[in-house]
Amino acid sequence: NAGVMQNPRHLVRRRGQEARLRCSPMKGHSHVYWYRQLPEEGLKFMVYLQKENIIDESGMPKERFSAEFPKEGPSILRIQQVVRGDSAAYFCASSPLSSTTYEQYFGPGTRLTVT
Amino acid sequence: QQQVKQSPQSLIVQKGGISIINCAYENTAFDYFPWYQQFPGKGPALLIAIRPDVSEKKEGRFTISFNKSAKQFSLHIMDSQPGDSATYFCAAQGAQKLVFGQGTRLTINP
Numbered sequence: 049n050a051g052v053m054q055n056p057r058h059l060v061r062r063r064g065q066e067a068r069l070r071c072s073p074m075k076g077h078s079h080v081y082w083y084r085q086l087p088e089e090g091l092k093f094m095v096y097l098q099k100e101n102i103i104d105e106s107g108m109p110k111e112r113f114s115a116e117f118p119k120e121g122p123s124i125l126r127i128q129q130v131v132r133g134d135s136a137a138y139f140c141a142s143s144p145l146s147s148t149t150y151e152q153y154f155g156p157g158t159r160l161t162v163t
Numbered sequence: 164q165q166q167v168k169q170s171p172q173s174l175i176v177q178k179g180g181i182s183i184i185n186c187a188y189e190n191t192a193f194d195y196f197p198w199y200q201q202f203p204g205k206g207p208a209l210l211i212a213i214r215p216d217v218s219e220k221k222e223g224r225f226t227i228s229f230n231k232s233a234k235q236f237s238l239h240i241m242d243s244q245p246g247d248s249a250t251y252f253c254a255a256q257g258a259q260k261l262v263f264g265q266g267t268r269l270t271i272n273p
């Protein structure tokens with residue numbers, strides 16, 4: 049059973065460009081979460097999605113950031129007009145549908161560098 | 164308050180010793196407390212987790228102790244090995260999202 053998959057693993061963008069980060073959850077998982085990790089810091093929640101629905105986006109910056117989890121295909125975290133402060137590791141996690149199961153399993157992350 | 168405070172920031176333990184990492188939270192709505200292990204360049208891996216109706220959970224060399232009244236929980240790693248050297252994060256979950264501590268960089272000296 050493949051784990052959570054993220055691509056690309058490393059992404060370099062110039063200031064002002066767009067970054068698209070992809071996440072495929074574990075098989076059988078329908079909940080996806082995005083977290084951001086700055087160097088030497090813990091992970092910070094950004095957004096929680098189910099298929100075709102954004103459930104909680106309280107951790108998302110108000111501008112330039114958006115996320116989706118379409119009916120078909122991976123979840124996408126999109127950052128428009130990137131700035132140097134967006135440089136971080138972005139992790140996706142997934143969990144099963146069952147409300148009695150809380151475990152979130154993380155992917156290997158995408159390390160975004162803005163030059 | 165949504166914070167989870169973790170200590171120490173870094174910890175050095177001799178091989179075979181006990182590693183202890185502590186966390187404290189404020190929000191009593193949290194209902195699930197996992198610990199994650201992260202190696203450099205990798206994603207966090209779920210290590211062990213506990214719910215607040217249990218005071219202790221043990222899996223192999225890893226034990227979580229949970230004190231609901233003090234709103235504190237800790238990770239104990241028995242017989243620590245060099246392969247345990249990593250960064251450890253505690254977390255608390257409420258409303259499906261995880262709130263992470265700042266992390267503890269653990270080094271096990273051979």
